[in-house]
Amino acid sequence: MQKIVQCVPNFSEGRDLEKIEKIVNPFRGKEGVKLLDYKRDEDHNRLVVTVIGEPEAVKNAVLESMGVAVEVIDMTKHEGQHPRMGAVDVVPFIPIKNVSMTEAVELAKELAKEASEKYNLPIFLYEKAATTPARENLAKIRKGEFEGMAEKIKQPEWKPDFGPNEIHPTAGVTAVGARMPLVAFNVNLDTNNLDIANKIARAVRHISGGLRYCKAIGIELEDRGIVQVSMNMTDYTKTPLYRVFELIKIEAKRYGVNVVGSEVIGLVPMEALIKTAEYYLGIEEFSMDQILEKRMME
Amino acid sequence: MQKIVQCVPNFSEGRDLEKIEKIVNPFRGKEGVKLLDYKRDEDHNRLVVTVIGEPEAVKNAVLESMGVAVEVIDMTKHEGQHPRMGAVDVVPFIPIKNVSMTEAVELAKELAKEASEKYNLPIFLYEKAATTPARENLAKIRKGEFEGMAEKIKQPEWKPDFGPNEIHPTAGVTAVGARMPLVAFNVNLDTNNLDIANKIARAVRHISGGLRYCKAIGIELEDRGIVQVSMNMTDYTKTPLYRVFELIKIEAKRYGVNVVGSEVIGLVPMEALIKTAEYYLGIEEFSMDQILEKRMME
Missing domain, CATH: 3.30.70.670 (Formiminotransferase, C-terminal subdomain)
Structure with a gap:
């Protein structure tokens, strides 16, 4: 039975087309990965990618794309209407076919661990992947946004689930989670x-x-x-x-x-x-x- | 773009499980062919197979299965509640994905030609594949059933579209056509x-x-x-x-x-x-x- 997950990573870049294509490229031409859509919003200065496929293949493509985003996005210069706390702002996994929510949560945790180690990125787990009820709601994690995050994650109750206890200087902080399809x-x-x-x-x-x-x-x-x-x-x-x-x-x-x-x-x-x-x-x-x-x- | 057709061949055998498995077997384990369902009815003494897949692959599997049915079913001994005129009673093709009705009609005509030549079987085209309005309605073609068909197809207006101008002695007559999904x-x-x-x-x-x-x-x-x-x-x-x-x-x-x-x-x-x-x-x-x-x- 083929397993299918969806992932809808949100990146803090909605204006520079060259950077956007670089971020989206890891989702192209990969076995087991299908890029369904990507939409940028100039006012929000934000990019939303929709991808589906086999869990492991999707996770690896997202990991690669996160690396590009960490490299090309500088949050110290980012402005836009949408609240945001990092270059890779939020990464939700969504069970679609023959995948349980428990498996989607596991996938989120694996990605969070690998990305935090590879890119030295502090990561919060949210929604169904949250490790405490206070972290279920993304808006609560993101409160303070990029500018307030350096101070916020020093507080014991906001210690990230993975990665260093300080923000990435240019990529900030990321939330990775699992949820039902909206x-x-x-x-x-x-x-x-x-x-x-x-x-x-x-x-x-x-x-x-x-x-x-x-x-x-x-x-x-x-x-x-x-x-x-x-x-x-x-x-x-x-x-x-x-x-x-x-x-x-x-x-x-x-x-x-x-x-x-x-x-x-x-x-x-x-x-x-x-x-x-x-x-x-x-x-x-x-x-x-x-x-x-x-x-x-x- | 992958093309998908459905085919729902009806065979005049609903009781002998060994014969039924032989008729269904050509739909198993073939590249581009997916057997979705087969249902037999003892009272009707009839077997309805539902198969989908790539047009050419489905056509070839149906052709093979028709050959088995012509071999194992003897219409001179057939009785059942459902009206029928042949061992392979009716074969409708149904366009499902990236296939037009015109293509489904073409596929029906190809199958009718090949099966009539290979098995010496008289074949009528019906519904969207019909060559005259009088042949659109399957019930009108089938009127008289197997027992009346030897006489019926001698009439000029009931000359089969493909194959000999006389019934197959044990397999009777077949209708092949194209229609929308019911x-x-x-x-x-x-x-x-x-x-x-x-x-x-x-x-x-x-x-x-x-x-x-x-x-x-x-x-x-x-x-x-x-x-x-x-x-x-x-x-x-x-x-x-x-x-x-x-x-x-x-x-x-x-x-x-x-x-x-x-x-x-x-x-x-x-x-x-x-x-x-x-x-x-x-x-x-x-x-x-x-x-x-x-x-x-x-």
């Missing part, structure tokens, strides 16, 4: 009242009493004159898309507002949408093994 | 009144005024005390599942009946369910290229 799912409302989108977001998201695997905020779509509940679904196997969609319709009703559409941004595992079809059609005893393409990939 | 989709109603299921079936199916790519009949689920609209969706890209499902709900309403669930039988292409999720969530500007597994298979 689904970026947005639901549009027929109002321009941002307050209503925010109220609905608070009603459906986990942190304020909503669904366990949903993060949500309200945002304005200015060009269309409407607002949106913008979400990250952090585990679609446990909080399926249809559930949050129906809940948003119910919450919208109290404001006399209607749902007028939705968006799925970027890549989505087929199961997230197939489970949604299964719900709406009320399909009895359906198995993912009935999906032709799943059988083709076995 | 989705077997059944919708359950909360009544035991078969008449209502039949009325709804007539309302939604193509032949009596319903949806273009829907075949439907009413059937009883005796053990559950309910009835079902049992359907073959013959082109889910043009008549999507959600459309017939919603239409059945609307038709059921006039009889005071509710839809209580549905069934998808056997294999289904992921797109059939993803398009259904897209409809119910009202996803704007969704592309199948956003499906992670589709990208993995490229």
Whole structure:
């Protein structure tokens, strides 16, 4: 059985195309590694790479790419809108096929160990790979950003999981972890009242009493004159898309507002949408093994 | 770009396990050929094989398997509930990936030519491969079954497309064709009144005024005390599942009946369910290229 993991490393370079190509190159032409996408953002000054493949092959390609990034990115000169703490800011592994979360965590730990030794880089483990609950949330690890990290990691509770107890002078600090696939799912409302989108977001998201695997905020779509509940679904196997969609319709009703559409941004595992079809059609005893393409990939 | 076709040959042997294994064997251990499933039915005395792979490799495996079936099956001794006219009763090719319907038709014609020459077998082309509209419908070709075929193919309008103008003495006649993937989709109603299921079936199916790519009949689920609209969706890209499902709900309403669930039988292409999720969530500007597994298979 072929094992497949996904990895979505984020690098702190979104402007210099030559450097970006150098960082992306280790993902090209390698047995067992498939570069699905890479997107740079000039305002964020950040590069997001999406790669899938065999666990060991993906890990080795990421290790190589991290080496390039450590070499070509100088964080002392980095500016951008997105919070960041290192040249290789964050490296999440995502189990896709015949890989358990435990195996993805192991892979993250192996990469963290090898990269810390090879590049003299302090590394935190985060999310499912975290060694303490305080390190599960990436935002908490990254708080203070590159500029504050030299001081922060001197504190005993912020000693890195791997590597030296001081920042890399030009590459800063990296977080490596494991998580479920994210689904970026947005639901549009027929109002321009941002307050209503925010109220609905608070009603459906986990942190304020909503669904366990949903993060949500309200945002304005200015060009269309409407607002949106913008979400990250952090585990679609446990909080399926249809559930949050129906809940948003119910919450919208109290404001006399209607749902007028939705968006799925970027890549989505087929199961997230197939489970949604299964719900709406009320399909009895359906198995993912009935999906032709799943059988083709076995 | 890898090309993938599916083939679902039907053989007139559902009882003798030794013969069945001989017929299935050519689909095993071959480069570019994947045996997904084979199901025999004793009452029908019939074997249905589902295989996918590279067009040429699949065609050659089917050709080999046809040879075995012609050798081991004697139609003069065959009895079973399912209508049949030959040892290899029907061979449909189905385009799955990077294959056009035109290419699937070409493949059907190549197979028909080679098999007719090699096994001295009369062959009709049917559905999308048909050479006249009268031959599109398999049931019309098969009418008269094995027992009537010797006479039937003497008629000028039933001269086979390939092979001799007389039946194979023990293997009869074969139909080879190309079609879209079928989705077997059944919708359950909360009544035991078969008449209502039949009325709804007539309302939604193509032949009596319903949806273009829907075949439907009413059937009883005796053990559950309910009835079902049992359907073959013959082109889910043009008549999507959600459309017939919603239409059945609307038709059921006039009889005071509710839809209580549905069934998808056997294999289904992921797109059939993803398009259904897209409809119910009202996803704007969704592309199948956003499906992670589709990208993995490229």
